Amino acid sequence: MNSMTPLTLEELRDLAPSYVLGLLDADERAAFERGLVHPVYAATLVRDLATHRTASELMATAQPGAPPPDLKARMMERIAAEKRATAAVAAAVTLKSAETVRQTPASRATRAVTPPTPRVMIERRATRTARTAWWTAGVLAAALAASLVVAVDFRNRTAALEERAAQDDARIARTEAKLAEREKTLQTLLAGRGNVVLVNLNPAQPTGPGRQVFWNVREGKAVVNAYGLAPVASDRAYMLWMIRDGKPVPLKLFTPDDDGRAIVASVELPTTTSGITLLAVTEESSAGAIAPTMTPFLVGEVPAKGATR
Amino acid sequence: MAQGDERAASALYDRHGAVMFGLALRMAGESADTEEEVLDAFAQAWRDAVRYDTSRGSVAGWLTTITRTRALDVIRARGRRARMTDTATATLDEQAAMGSGFAAPDAQVQQTERAVAVKSALDQLPVPQRQAIELAFFEGLTHHEVADRLSEPLGTVKTPIRLGMQKLRDALSSLAPESVS
Numbered sequence: 230m231n232s233m234t235p236l237t238l239e240e241l242r243d244l245a246p247s248y249v250l251g252l253l254d255a256d257e258r259a260a261f262e263r264g265l266v267h268p269v270y271a272a273t274l275v276r277d278l279a280t281h282r283t284a285s286e287l288m289a290t291a292q293p294g295a296p297p298p299d300l301k302a303r304m305m306e307r308i309a310a311e312k313r314a315t316a317a318v319a320a321a322v323t324l325k326s327a328e329t330v331r332q333t334p335a336s337r338a339t340r341a342v343t344p345p346t347p348r349v350m351i352e353r354r355a356t357r358t359a360r361t362a363w364w365t366a367g368v369l370a371a372a373l374a375a376s377l378v379v380a381v382d383f384r385n386r387t388a389a390l391e392e393r394a395a396q397d398d399a400r401i402a403r404t405e406a407k408l409a410e411r412e413k414t415l416q417t418l419l420a421g422r423g424n425v426v427l428v429n430l431n432p433a434q435p436t437g438p439g440r441q442v443f444w445n446v447r448e449g450k451a452v453v454n455a456y457g458l459a460p461v462a463s464d465r466a467y468m469l470w471m472i473r474d475g476k477p478v479p480l481k482l483f484t485p486d487d488d489g490r491a492i493v494a495s496v497e498l499p500t501t502t503s504g505i506t507l508l509a510v511t512e513e514s515s516a517g518a519i520a521p522t523m524t525p526f527l528v529g530e531v532p533a534k535g536a537t538r
Numbered sequence: 539m540a541q542g543d544e545r546a547a548s549a550l551y552d553r554h555g556a557v558m559f560g561l562a563l564r565m566a567g568e569s570a571d572t573e574e575e576v577l578d579a580f581a582q583a584w585r586d587a588v589r590y591d592t593s594r595g596s597v598a599g600w601l602t603t604i605t606r607t608r609a610l611d612v613i614r615a616r617g618r619r620a621r622m623t624d625t626a627t628a629t630l631d632e633q634a635a636m637g638s639g640f641a642a643p644d645a646q647v648q649q650t651e652r653a654v655a656v657k658s659a660l661d662q663l664p665v666p667q668r669q670a671i672e673l674a675f676f677e678g679l680t681h682h683e684v685a686d687r688l689s690e691p692l693g694t695v696k697t698p699i700r701l702g703m704q705k706l707r708d709a710l711s712s713l714a715p716e717s718v719s
Contacts, residue, residue: 246703247696250674252681279595284707286599288675289606291656293649294560297573301551304577308547308584315542 236260238270245277249285414452414494421445428508430529438489440527442469442496442508449500453493455510458485466515469496470525472507477521482513505531539587547584554598555580557649558605565609565676575612579605610678652713659709667702670695 236244241264247253248261264270265278418425424447430440438457445451453469461467461484469480480498485491499505509525511518539546555576562575582604590600660668666688673679673687685695 243700246700246707247674247681249703250671250699251678252674252684252699254681280707280711281703282595282599284703284710285675286596286602287652287656287710287713288660288671288706289561289602290557290598290649290652291660292560292564293556293653294563294572296555296559296576300559300573300576301548301555303573304551304555304580305544305548307577307581308544311581311584312542312544 236264238264238273241270241274242277245274246281249278249281410492410494414492417445417448417450417452417494418443421447426502426532428529428531430508430510430527438527440510440529442529444498444502444531446498446500446502449498451496451498453481453483453491453496455483455485455491455493456489458489458491460485460487460489461512464515465512466517467491468511468513468518468521469493470509470511470521471498471505471531472509473499473505475506477509479517479519480508482515482517484515502531502533507531539584540590546587547580550583550597550601551580554601557598558601561602561605562609565606565678566612571612575605575608579608582608606675606678613678655713656710659706662709663702663705664698666690667698667705670699671702671706674699 241261244253244257244261248258253261261274264274267274421443424445426442426444426446428442428444430442431438436457438455438459440456441454443452443454455467458467466482466484468482470477471480472478481493481496483491483493508529508531509521510527511521511523511525513522539550558579559572559576562572562579566572566575579601583601586604590597594600660672663671669688670684673684679687681692681695681699684699685692688695
């Protein structure tokens with residue numbers, strides 16, 4: 230039989246006796262049980278089922294037996310034992326629900342504990358109070374320590390920020406000074422218009438030290454661009470000279486940076502090139518010198534035609 | 539009994555103990571097992587009393603189902619299915635007449651009257667129908683097993699069972715279901 234095959238009411242009614250006796254296979258049983266909830270068949274089948282069930286139950290009464298005389302006493306003893314067991318279980322459940330503790334802090338599982346006596350309860354309360362005080366003190370100490378740590382950390386952070394701000398201020402100041410110097414240099418170069426004389430020192434050397442002097446004859450100022458210079462000792466410096474009328478005249482002390490470069494603005498020069506034939510560089514004391522102490526290692530000839538204002 | 543009153547259990551046994559013992563004896567066939575089956579059945583009834591639904595049948599039917607199920611468990615556990623049916627019915631007369639000496643007098647009378655009526659109804663069935671029904675009910679055999687036991691084709695067995703049950707139902711319709719609390 231196909232379990233999905235719908236049966237007629239009469240076919241289902243024929244199954245009722247076997248259903249009561251537990252004789253149907255799975256498909257037949259499923260079909261009959263669908264009939265029990267069928268809107269049209271249900272009433273008839275339920276009625277049939279009840280009458281067949283009654284008949285089968287009556288079959289059980291066809292042959293009463295003679296139980297042993299002590300069977301009832303044993304049955305009553307068994308039931309009394311079941312009752313005691315049930316009561317014990319109920320008491321255990323009540324006790325467990327009355328006071329349970331977690332087996333672990335993170336566990337939902339609980340275990341039963343013995344009910345405490347009044348004295349034990351007082352001792353527990355005192356212990357709990359002392360424990361609470363210690364716990365509170367511990368919490369406060371921890372909070373204080375945490376506050377100190379936070380304060381120290383805050384102070385350190387503030388100091389670091391202040392230091393960084395100071396460094397930034399210094400860097401900004403240096404940058405501003407450099408910009409001002411560049412501005413002055415640019416001003417010197419541009420303000421000379423057509424009266425700027427360029428003097429190249431050591432122009433024949435493709436490598437090695439060299440120097441350019443941008444001389445604003447109109448204003449009597451010059452900008453020096455030096456490069457390829459060797460570093461000098463802390464008490465030494467380079468000196469720019471002009472040779473006028475055959476005599477050296479000191480103009481400016483300067484020191485190069487780590488790259489051997491130096492841009493020196495606002496070098497004071499005459500407003501005429503008349504009589505000035507050369508510009509030269511020597512290494513001198515950082516205090517300066519009124520006359521060269523060495524032979525100039527950079528020399529540049531001043532052009533004659535850019536002479537006057 | 540649902541309220542845990544042991545007196546109700548006592549009354550239940552007085553009223554149905556003999557019938558349930560007879561049913562278990564008929565099915566399991568051994569006295570020691572029979573006694574345990576009956577004890578188990580009444581203990582289960584005691585435990586399940588709170589779940590008993592009066593709308594689903596009589597107390598006798600409920601208790602019969604419990605006892606029969608217990609007996610079938612024993613039978614199946616033994617794997618002993620080769621039981622006769624005719625010898626059981628042969629003892630029906632004296633068993634039914636004897637009843638239970640430990641049942642209450644009124645219950646005993648009722649049981650005896652009912653047993654006689656049921657026996658009469660069974661006796662009126664054609665032998666193939668009665669045998670098939672008794673094999674199914676008392677031994678818990680399936681259709682196939684009944685057919686094997688009776689050496690009949692499966693289709694031939696189903697019809698006698700259906701017809702026999704219908705006749706039995708009609709014959710016993712006058713015995714109203716009892717209501718015992």
